[in-house]
Amino acid sequence: QVQLVESGGGVVQPGKSLRLSCAASGFTFNRYVMHWVRHTPGKGLEWVAAVSSDGSTQYYADSVKGRFTISRDNSKNTQYLQMNRLTAEDTAVYYCLNGGWFDPWGQGTLVTVSS
Amino acid sequence: EIVLTQSPVTLSLSPGERATLSCRASQSISNYLAWYQHKPGQAPRLLIYDASNRATGIPARFSGSGSGTDFTLTISSLEPEDFAVYYCQQRTIWPPFTFGPGTTVDIK
Numbered sequence: 001q002v003q004l005v006e007s008g009g010g011v012v013q014p015g016k017s018l019r020l021s022c023a024a025s026g027f028t029f030n031r032y033v034m035h036w037v038r039h040t041p042g043k044g045l046e047w048v049a050a051v052s053s054d055g056s057t058q059y060y061a062d063s064v065k066g067r068f069t070i071s072r073d074n075s076k077n078t079q080y081l082q083m084n085r086l087t088a089e090d091t092a093v094y095y096c097l098n099g100g101w102f103d104p105w106g107q108g109t110l111v112t113v114s115s
Numbered sequence: 116e117i118v119l120t121q122s123p124v125t126l127s128l129s130p131g132e133r134a135t136l137s138c139r140a141s142q143s144i145s146n147y148l149a150w151y152q153h154k155p156g157q158a159p160r161l162l163i164y165d166a167s168n169r170a171t172g173i174p175a176r177f178s179g180s181g182s183g184t185d186f187t188l189t190i191s192s193l194e195p196e197d198f199a200v201y202y203c204q205q206r207t208i209w210p211p212f213t214f215g216p217g218t219t220v221d222i223k
Contacts, residue, residue, distance in 0.1 A: 035212070045151070045159065047201050047212040059210040095158070100148050100206060103161035103170055 002008055002026040002104055003059030004096045009109030020081040020109055030054070030074040032099050036081050038092035039108070048094070063089070086113045093103060117141055119215035125155055128223040134190040136218045138203035143183045147207040150179055150188045152218075154199045162201075163188060190220075198222050 146166035163179035
């Protein structure tokens with residue numbers, strides 16, 4: 001079955017960087033658009049970024065454009081989210097998801113931006 | 116960008132009661148709408164996709180309806196495990212995918 005395992009979260013100071021990873025299994029990874037979605041108690045669910053199946057095209061929410069970079073390595077069935085110039089507003093649980101409708105969801109990885 | 120609005124913000128009901136949640140889109144999204152359930156400390160779960168199709172393993176008490184701009188999620192008879200936050204999401208025109216702000220169903 002589909003499994004998506006996020007990692008790389010942690011506590012980071014404002015202005016610093018962090019890279020999240022997502023290991024995928026149980027489906028043909030290189031056929032699917034991959035996404036990152038985040039959740040905060042105050043704002044709810046927010047779509048963050050997506051990358052095309054071959055990695056050639058990236059899409060971003062306005063709130064992260066220019067600071068975050070999504071990428072993937074189809075040889076490793078893994079996608080990444082490089083997060084730069086982090087702010088407190090980026091504090092959230094980040095989820096890695098595939099395809100059209102988001103199912104299933106992993107446990108996510110918590111990113112806390114705090115001094 | 117398509118904006119999704121959910122109402123009510125909070126729905127206070129008792130187990131066994133019927134819950135009706137609304138999601139309205141700022142422009143037509145055909146039937147490209149999904150509903151998710153999110154409980155504290157857990158990952159969100161897909162309930163309904165394409166407006167009215169139950170996802171795998173979702174009980175029959177959950178149903179979705181609507182098309183165009185107005186959508187409804189109905190829980191026919193609330194079970195204790197159904198008290199949670201419910202989000203709608205569209206994927207008609209993206210980026211961005213957009214979610215509604217959520218409706219909290221809590222115990223009266």
